[in-house]
Amino acid sequence: MVGGMSFHRRRDSFQYQIFHVLWFRKCEMKKPLVPPGAGNKEVTGREALLKLLRWHFGYAEFRGKQLEAIQTVMSGRDCFCLMPTGGGKSLCYQIPALAKTGIVLVVSPLIALMENQVAALKEKGIAAEYLSSTMTAQAKNKVHEDLATGKPSLRLLYVTPELLAMPGFLTKLTKISDKGLLNLIAIDEAHCISSWGHDFRPSYRKLSSLRDRLPNVPILALTATAAPKVQRDVMDSLNLRNPLVLQSSFNRPNIYYEVRFKDLLEHDTYTDLSNLLISYGDVCAIVYCLERTTCEELSIHLSKSGISSAAYHAGLNSKLRTSVLDDWISSKIQVVVATVAFGCGIDRKDVRVVCHINIPKSMEGFYQESGRAGRDQLPARSILYYGTEDCKKMKYILSNASSKGKKGGSSEDRLSEKSLSDFKLMVEYCEASGCRRKLILECFGEKVSPYLCRKSCDACKHPDMVAKYLGELAIFRGNQKYGLFSVCMSSSTKTVNSYSEFGNRDDEVSDSEDDISDSDDGDEVEKCLANSKVSSIMGLNQKLDILQQAEEKYYRKQDSGKQAGKADKNVISEALRESIKQRLRIALQETQLRLNLMLDLELSANYLENECYRKYGKAGKSFYYSQVGSTVRWLSSTEKASDVENRLSIGTPVNNTCPAESLAAPTDHKSTKTEFQTCGDAASPNNAAQKLPPIPSFSEYVNKKMTKSHQPRDDVSNCEGADVKKKARLT
Ligand SMILES: Nc1ncnc2c1ncn2[C@@H]1O[C@H](COP(=O)(O)OP(=O)(O)OP(=O)(O)O)[C@@H](O)[C@H]1O
Numbered sequence: 100m101v102g103g104m105s106f107h108r109r110r111d112s113f114q115y116q117i118f119h120v121l122w123f124r125k126c127e128m129k130k131p132l133v134p135p136g137a138g139n140k141e142v143t144g145r146e147a148l149l150k151l152l153r154w155h156f157g158y159a160e161f162r163g164k165q166l167e168a169i170q171t172v173m174s175g176r177d178c179f180c181l182m183p184t185g186g187g188k189s190l191c192y193q194i195p196a197l198a199k200t201g202i203v204l205v206v207s208p209l210i211a212l213m214e215n216q217v218a219a220l221k222e223k224g225i226a227a228e229y230l231s232s233t234m235t236a237q238a239k240n241k242v243h244e245d246l247a248t249g250k251p252s253l254r255l256l257y258v259t260p261e262l263l264a265m266p267g268f269l270t271k272l273t274k275i276s277d278k279g280l281l282n283l284i285a286i287d288e289a290h291c292i293s294s295w296g297h298d299f300r301p302s303y304r305k306l307s308s309l310r311d312r313l314p315n316v317p318i319l320a321l322t323a324t325a326a327p328k329v330q331r332d333v334m335d336s337l338n339l340r341n342p343l344v345l346q347s348s349f350n351r352p353n354i355y356y357e358v359r360f361k362d363l364l365e366h367d368t369y370t371d372l373s374n375l376l377i378s379y380g381d382v383c384a385i386v387y388c389l390e391r392t393t394c395e396e397l398s399i400h401l402s403k404s405g406i407s408s409a410a411y412h413a414g415l416n417s418k419l420r421t422s423v424l425d426d427w428i429s430s431k432i433q434v435v436v437a438t439v440a441f442g443c444g445i446d447r448k449d450v451r452v453v454c455h456i457n458i459p460k461s462m463e464g465f466y467q468e469s470g471r472a473g474r475d476q477l478p479a480r481s482i483l484y485y486g487t488e489d490c491k492k493m494k495y496i497l498s499n500a501s502s503k504g505k506k507g508g509s510s511e512d513r514l515s516e517k518s519l520s521d522f523k524l525m526v527e528y529c530e531a532s533g534c535r536r537k538l539i540l541e542c543f544g545e546k547v548s549p550y551l552c553r554k555s556c557d558a559c560k561h562p563d564m565v566a567k568y569l570g571e572l573a574i575f576r577g578n579q580k581y582g583l584f585s586v587c588m589s590s591s592t593k594t595v596n597s598y599s600e601f602g603n604r605d606d607e608v609s610d611s612e613d614d615i616s617d618s619d620d621g622d623e624v625e626k627c628l629a630n631s632k633v634s635s636i637m638g639l640n641q642k643l644d645i646l647q648q649a650e651e652k653y654y655r656k657q658d659s660g661k662q663a664g665k666a667d668k669n670v671i672s673e674a675l676r677e678s679i680k681q682r683l684r685i686a687l688q689e690t691q692l693r694l695n696l697m698l699d700l701e702l703s704a705n706y707l708e709n710e711c712y713r714k715y716g717k718a719g720k721s722f723y724y725s726q727v728g729s730t731v732r733w734l735s736s737t738e739k740a741s742d743v744e745n746r747l748s749i750g751t752p753v754n755n756t757c758p759a760e761s762l763a764a765p766t767d768h769k770s771t772k773t774e775f776q777t778c779g780d781a782a783s784p785n786n787a788a789q790k791l792p793p794i795p796s797f798s799e800y801v802n803k804k805m806t807k808s809h810q811p812r813d814d815v816s817n818c819e820g821a822d823v824k825k826k827a828r829l830t
């Protein structure tokens with residue numbers, strides 16, 4: 100592995116080119132493909148395959164379903180192999196390559212991944228190569244010449260999906276296949292073919308034609324992360340014929356799962372993490388962050404705390420990234436603080452801790468990333484820091500990214516709904532009081548026995564403590580009954596750093612192979628956010644407006660889903676109203692502090708709650724929540740004290756018609772003028788006196804504000820003038 104990485108680092112240098120040629124020659128002088136005494140014919144029996152395993156890889160036994168997968172593809176049948184991260188999928192195609200004369204073609208999504216595997220195989224004396232744009236012309240020619248002979252000496256050839264789609268290359272493969280020497284096509288990370296998966300690569304779609312072009316070659320699809328829907332999509336897309344589906348449990352018994360609540364920590368998150376890492380000793384760890392700046396900051400913090408660490412993200416040049424990777428692989432540094440750009444293909448077995456400093460966007464991503472811990476099967480830890488702000492931010496990002504598809508039609512809409520529901524599962528994982536392992540496994544469609552976890556997650560090991568934290572979290576948020584998703588939606592006023600790295604890769608934009616190697620999520624997100632109207636030209640208010648619409652859509656959907664037989668669940672109880680008042684009181688308190696106001700919190704909260712109830716009470720709980728959400732957002736985003744005072748004071752006369760509650764506006768709020776009143780309102784004093792305008796929803800407020808800001812200067816001053824006059828009339 101270490102050799103593999105330094106090999107990777109030197110790939111542009113002259114020495115590298117010499118090294119590459121020499122290495123290739125060395126591999127031509129490979130050790131005998133079959134162990135002594137096994138004969139030189141095709142081996143398919145258990146004992147013979149076991150000998151190959153021991154001879155080439157030094158492992159005593161096959162793991163899990165490895166043997167079944169190997170025997171299936173060697174018999175010519177397609178196979179769909181679902182094994183957990185680190186489960187040993189590679190051997191399922193590496194052993195067949197050694198057991199039968201001919202070649203195994205491996206499709207892999209990342210050049211770094213291919214490089215690592217090929218280097219490791221070569222170290223074992225196995226004739227393996229890859230073809231990629233990063234190779235010298237000389238090295239590429241050598242492989243092509245070998246293939247052109249129609250009887251290649253190579254055993255394993257790793258390629259990108261782009262290359263496979265090229266007609267010339269397919270013709271070469273067809274010739275080899277016609278001679279019965281193309282034994283297997285292995286599609287590694289096969290979930291990349293599915294747009295339902297967390298790591299969709301449009302280039303993988305091109306693999307759909309393989310079955311037609313090479314009908315006699317069995318296909319082995321391998322993945323660690325496939326929800327049932329993705330599994331079906333993968334099998335359909337690859338046109339697998341009566342495949343044997345081998346599914347090992349996704350359970351990673353050696354990983355202990357833990358969630359730490361950022362909002363409740365004694366210290367700040369960075370300090371909490373550095374304390375934890377110090378307490379574990381000198382262990383190897385990966386810390387995942389959403390944003391590049393966090394990687395940099397946190398890495399500096401850890402280094403200052405005496406933990407050797409480095410940041411890794413797509414913003415670094417490839418030389419620096421390779422050097423960080425080398426230093427980490429060779430244990431020169433202990434911790435890599437990275438975005439999701441770091442990972443696919445990292446085969447360091449002794450990672451003891453994988454930490455997520457921000458909530459990941461999906462369970463599939465979380466599983467894959469946390470699964471990089473403990474690949475040596477020894478005890479390891481997954482730690483997720485969960486914070487309300489992060490949750491809001493991620494929801495905001497997902498909504499933003501999906502707004503790209505607003506005009507585009509239903510497929511984007513479906514994807515955006517999917518990404519939001521994927522994220523919701525992650526939120527559930529963090530907020531669950533039950534077993535975390537069970538939740539992960541159930542997400543992948545596994546039925547889980549209650550005894551499976553054996554106290555290897557915080558919720559099973561310390562149930563009382565987790566329950567206590569969840570209680571405190573609810574109090575922190577101010578309302579136990581207030582749905583988390585709504586909390587996430589509220590006060591999402593922070594601008595999101597466009598250097599966050601998440602989301603699906605979108606390499607369709609270019610067919611070039613070059614895109615595969617270094618393209619990572621960050622670039623795509625930047626592109627996505629840059630293309631998105633939302634990020635570039637919209638101001639905060641517009642972003643919030645989109646947020647509002649997304650939220651309404653979300654609840655409408657929830658609502659329609661729940662309607663059948665569950666109407667009673669949508670009723671707004673008095674208890675709920677009380678807890679909403681409590682939530683509003685907290686929001687008002689924050690606003691009061693921020694804007695240096697003097698409010699009667701009790702009365703103001705009652706007043707605002709009543710507005711929400713009056714407007715949406717009949718429509719049901721979902722719409723009511725949504726309106727509360729927008730009120731809380733308004734409170735946390737409004738910048739002028741007078742706006743708050745106005746909003747709270749205008750309702751006094753109208754409130755006679757409201758439910759019998761103390762709805763009087765705070766006594767110290769004399770002004771009845773509101774910024775939302777139009778010039779037209781102001782121009783008709785009678786109207787204004789008799790019928791005051793209703794309190795707008797937040798989207799109405801935002802729209803008004805936008806219209807106002809787009810008005811010519813004269814209009815504004817006219818309006819202000821009218822307002823002043825009106826104020827004078829009303830006081
Ligand atoms: N039968 C075995 N016995 C012992 N170790 C094994 C066996 N099979 C594989 N391994 C080792 O397990 C580790 C993980 O294997 P591999 O990289 O193939 O996993 P994977 O399923 O492809 O994981 P990922 O989903 O992360 O790509 C490797 O170091 C590999 O050498």
Ligand SMILES: [Mg+2]
Nearest residue numbers: 188189287288
């Ligand atoms: Mg693998």
